[in-house]
Amino acid sequence: MTGSPSLLFSLTELAVVISLAYSGASITNNQDDCHLTHIKVPVILDQGTVRLQSPEFTADNFSEPGVLCGIECQRKLPKPRPAELERLLSYETVYENGTRTFTKIKLEETAELKNASSSIVCQAGHLKRRKRQVYGMDGRFVITDKHFITKYPFSASVKLSTGCSGILVSPKHVLTSAHCVHDGQVYLKGTKRLRVGVMKLHSKRRGGGQRGDRRRGSEVATEGELLHREREHRRKRKNRIRRDTDSDRSRQPVFRWTRVKRTQVPTGWMRRAGREVSADYDYALLELKRPQKMKFMELGIVPVVKDIPAGRIHFSGFDNDQLGKVVYRFCSVLEESNDLMYQYCDAQKGSSGAGVYVRLRDQGGKGKWKRKLIGVFSGHQLVEVDGMEKDYNVAVRITPAKYAQICHWINGDASQCKLS
Template sequence: MGNMLFWSILFISGWALSDGSETEPDFTWHLSRVPQVVSEKTIRLASPTFRADAGVVKATACGIECQEALPTPSLSQLEDSLSYETVFENGTRTLTRVKVRGLVLEPTQNRSVKGARPRRRRQVYGTDSRFSILDKRFLTNFPFNTAVKLSTGCSGVLVSPNHVLTAAHCVHDGKDYVRGSKRLRVGVLKMRNKGGRKKRRGPKRSPREAGSDGHSQEHPQESTTQRPGKKSRRGPRVTQGRPSFQWTRVKSTHIPKGWARGENGDPALDYDYALLELKRAHKQQHMELGVSPTISKLPGGRIHFSGFDNDRDDQLVYRFCSVSEESNDLLYQYCDAEAGSTGSGIYLRLKEPGQKNWKRKIIAVYSGHQWVDVHGVQKDYNVAVRITPLKYSQICLWIHGNAANCAYG
């Protein structure tokens, strides 16, 4: 009864206040024309080996202080970083060169907020402020039902009926694609009827044979590659009222060249995002993309995200917190999060222009823990990659296949 009362208070009153309220009319989504990212040329690359370790991030992070000293990237440098690799389910790979149109280059400006407290290296500290979403009334409804789990152990968010946004390092370590990403699957939590899984007609198929139609009802450890050092936890069949994952094969994966630099350079944290195209669309709600506003435009200065933290055994975990620092491409915060939540979509709830209703949009991708140099002092944060106007255009191009549908964001 106490938990039900807590959730009722959180969602009926506190949720709206923490996520934008009627008393904050200035927090509005402002659509504006964004630069266009246009595909120019696609070439075929050698197939990857899929040998990298999942969950290992070795990205270069310039940090907040050095953003001021960095020269403004040239147009050709931006186009090179925004060019992208696509790896398909059969293991083949391509590189697509892009052109950027309508971009006005301005000097790089740092927009950091001072006064962040240093802390020891840990992702959950002090009082754990995360909430496990256990009630099926919330678990299967928006916005929580947009959160998904990857078979490589990360999280992601549905941004179209058949596209998932996640962190690039969940499928690629900057040099090669991780083990298990060749047969990558995405799991959506569903409520099962009494009796567990539906009976199959015909002979039983193996995990590799199952999913040729796009979907699999298997337990994640039965249908995916096991994570290194992770023991299999095959539980009992799902009973009535219990959630389980419906797994869908991934048709293709897009990663910006700014991350997938191969042997010629280290991956850049600014480009730690990827888009997965599902083999078969889900009948599931998704969350639209939005261009990341500055801290001053965040209701209460807060961000929100939900993912599948490893320490809570396939439970969906929600959290919100204030942003402590920001740079042009990153948000630095102290949201409690454990491994497994990386790749989650960070969202805001702002007012629709000229309307009374409110709308949630994805404005960043949670990348994980990083050490950052701030005014000569090493600080550690949980970092998110912002969806800038250029990244919005690129991801929109991946989703729609052309730049015509991506003029405003």
């Protein structure tokens, strides 16, 4: 029996997206030239932690940053001095019990940094924004198959109770956008009881009944009764197998929610008097109360994304127009700065905070293919280019300094933060 053309197209489309997501296929022929390189990572040390007043959870929703100055504008900005970079990378920590601390850091080996971070924010003024998060034909892929949703790399994507996405970077840590928990001045209302949802197959546990059909006392069964019992046993076993099969078919992925133990946000995201927030530091780390058993995505650094085949990036999230479904997409990076990647990956609200990754070879291009998390999807921005406003979807890249900071948050030990 031949399937309908629409069904065949859907199956073909699903096969293509799974192939791209799992194999990292490229349209170029230089895949073997793209591999992980050894990049010097600085060492971040905590200099001191002080107790702050209890945080305010009063922000309703975060309004996106104003117009960003373009690539030409960024090139004119001076690189931050070590002291300024240390200020930007110092951080706030909010705990589940409502307490808040500030930690000042010391950055060592700053002279070795290849990607020095720099602020690229210009004043927003009163410009009107156009919400163009989907460019032309929608190129997103909605992953509906329950077996793919609950397998890596899609299983590493998580949903925040504030409506954003995130990605597992350890069994107990989720990387997301800072604006998903903080608006630059105060924390969002939903952050006070923040939870993270992981997609897992729903299964109902059935209680066991009495086993067998044994007669009480010492009564001896006749041959006819034994034959009847055997037939009943076979019938019940057949029905049980059928119920188990039907139950497996009907099982659909659901969110398993876990409370957040603490939230960490870099000072670089905090709004200073007379200035807008900086998209360069739009990232935050969440520590979960319970570890997750699924595979997480490792951090990585790619100084120039355009050097990889097709300059292609991938990320999956929970877009609001596809409730309860994982949405995957990939695209090429068009422009990039020290801290941001500009692209036209189609996205809708809810995808902010999703982990941006690439697929590279380790061991100088001779080892296995690995997915490496190189950024966090921030959202739609207007960028100033040649004196004009241009639409982009923007992702915050992980620089060596940010890698050291996030790794320090995860492990608390600088010796474990060497880039592999």
